[in-house]
Amino acid sequence: MTQIDATPQLQGFDEFINATIQEWQLPGLAIAIVKDGAVVFSQGFGKRNMAQGLDVTPDTLFPIASCTKAFTATALGMLVDEGKLEWDAPVRNYLPAFKLHDPVASERMTPRDLLTHRSGLPRHDQVWYNSPLSRQEIFDRLQYLEPNQDFRSLWQYQNLMYMTAGYLLEKVSGQTWEEFVQQRLFTPLGMAASTCSLAETKSRADFSLPYDEVKGEVQEIDFYEQWRAVGPAGGINSSVEDMSKWLLLQLNKGKVGDQQIITEAQLAQIHTPQMVIPEPRRYTELSYPSYALGWMVMTYRGHQFVQHSGGIDGFSTLTTFLPDDNIGIVILSNKNGCPVHTIATYNACDRLLGLNEIGWNEHIGKEYREAMDVLKKSIEPNFDDRVPDTQPSHDLEAYAGEFEHPAYGTITIRREGEQLRLTHNKFNVPLTHFHYDIFQVTIERFFFSSKVNFFTGQKGEIESLSIALEPAVQPIVFKRIASKEMQEKGFLEQFVGAYEVLGITCTVALRGEKTLYLTVPGQPDYELVPYQGTTFQIKGHTGFSVEFKRDEQENVAQAVLTQPQGTMTAKRKQ
Secondary structure, three states: OOOOOOOOHHOOOOHHHHHHHHOOOEEEEEEEEEOOOOEEEEEEEEEEEOOOOOOOOOOEEHHHHHHHHHHHHHHHHHHOOOOOOOOOOHHHHHHOOOOOOOOHHHHOOHHHHHHOOOOOOOOOOOHHHOOOOOOOHHHHHHHHHHHOOOOOOOOOHHHHHHHHHHHHHHHHHHOOOOHHHHHHHHHHHHHOOOOOOOHHHOOOOEEEEEEEEEEEEEEEEEOOOOOOHHHHOOEEEEEEEHHHHHHHHHOOEEOOOOOOOOOOHHHHHHHOOOEOOOOOOOOOEEEOOOOOOOOOOEEEEEEEEEEEEEEEEEEEEEEEEEEOOOOEEEEEOOOOOOOHHHHHHHHHHHOOOOOOOOOOHHHHHHHHHHHHHEEEEEEOOOOOOOOOOOOOOOOOOHEEEEEEOOOOOOEEEEOOEEEEEEEEEEEEEEEEEEEEEEEEEEEEHHHHEEEEEEOOOOOOOEEEEEEEOOOOOOOOEEEEEEOOOHHHHHHHHHOOOOEEEEEEEEEEEEEEEEEEEEOOOOOOOOEEEEEEEOOOEEOOOOOOOEEEEEEEOOOEEEEEEEOOEEEEEEEOOO
């Protein structure tokens, strides 16, 4: 589709876009503009598939990433309209199991709080990014995430609270978030191509591939696939043709034709500022921003401005409307972290508002390049605080194993030759020795760099590690967990039997399929928790453990009982 009924103000706009995407090496983007209740511009630029030379069209599907948040907010607003939800009632009224680390936040958090990024939690994105966990599984782990601010004291962008809002919607409505958005928003708005399924998107004839700049060259990258848990924060796929209908809903005060999808009053709530965003004022043309419910609100050159951006692997998006001027703009593009969507939006506003065109390409370009320089320097090796000529305290094999955090899941350390590798979710990266028991991990694509610090237990074994997966809090500590072998019935059965120490016979028994118990006469039974090798910790008793040892014939012959007062060796009875 080409430009539709272009207004005189947009003459030359397509030439501006073509020149800008070429300068920024952006493979492609699509733009739709609505004004006074009609689509006045809808056009694709560049390529959706560079290898095959396929053009972007207004119908090309893109992941819209965090532009999804406004859909989730609107869906909750519809439930408020129906009397099924209250913005300012505690979330626990609807989700009794809701629990955060902060007990005050757990008790007082409301649906409005979920949507305004004031939970007290920083991003903690590595909990969900590429995680195989379900929505409920991540919901159950929220209580283990450390906050860095008091509840409601500061705006901090937080995807997991939007995931929680989607989970809340499911429990209140009786539908999945995906079903609700499809049936209650996409269908009545006529957004026939839009979907919450990436697999469905990739089955269509017209969709864009993701791209990023790798070592100075634009290359196709993998789609981000793991949206099933955090879809309410960013999982919608759409086209500018469909998104123009979404913009018209915003500008038409919640109405589509004769159907009121959401009440005018409710939509006004969703567009009303709730929290000041603590960012410096970047340009005199823009006011200080605030956050509403799924939207950012500010003024642009004196005109009210409501928008939300989105970014995920290989895609950058921006949805904007000016309610007083009855203008809406949506831009979907297919390159990671590329600012063309912002440059083009501001240029379109200048044209449509009849204002002199500001050199946004130069202004934003300068800011972008400066920010990229800072990010690149942040992951450059820094050896200023390195102690030279040190070695790890153990052989590398001793660091290998699985380490667990109750929210972040499992980190696996493997030895490959003379190097260690770290795996977390889908990340699989090498560790470089820094000094002593501290290693360095760097992921250039994500501008991530952190020290990995290994800690030893009382027996000198590698017991835990820490890594700064969330820079706003202390490094996250992962504790070593037992190998899967130690939880198998065949492995555990070899330790079953009677053991004698100081004339007392103790017994080790297997109950069920996976649990060993130690019985000492006159004492309660002790559950043995698999730890490492043939060592088990005694559940509920810090510093107490049992290590089973073998004889020369590899038969289990002894049980070494360790406690804070010392150790005792119990011989196995034949």
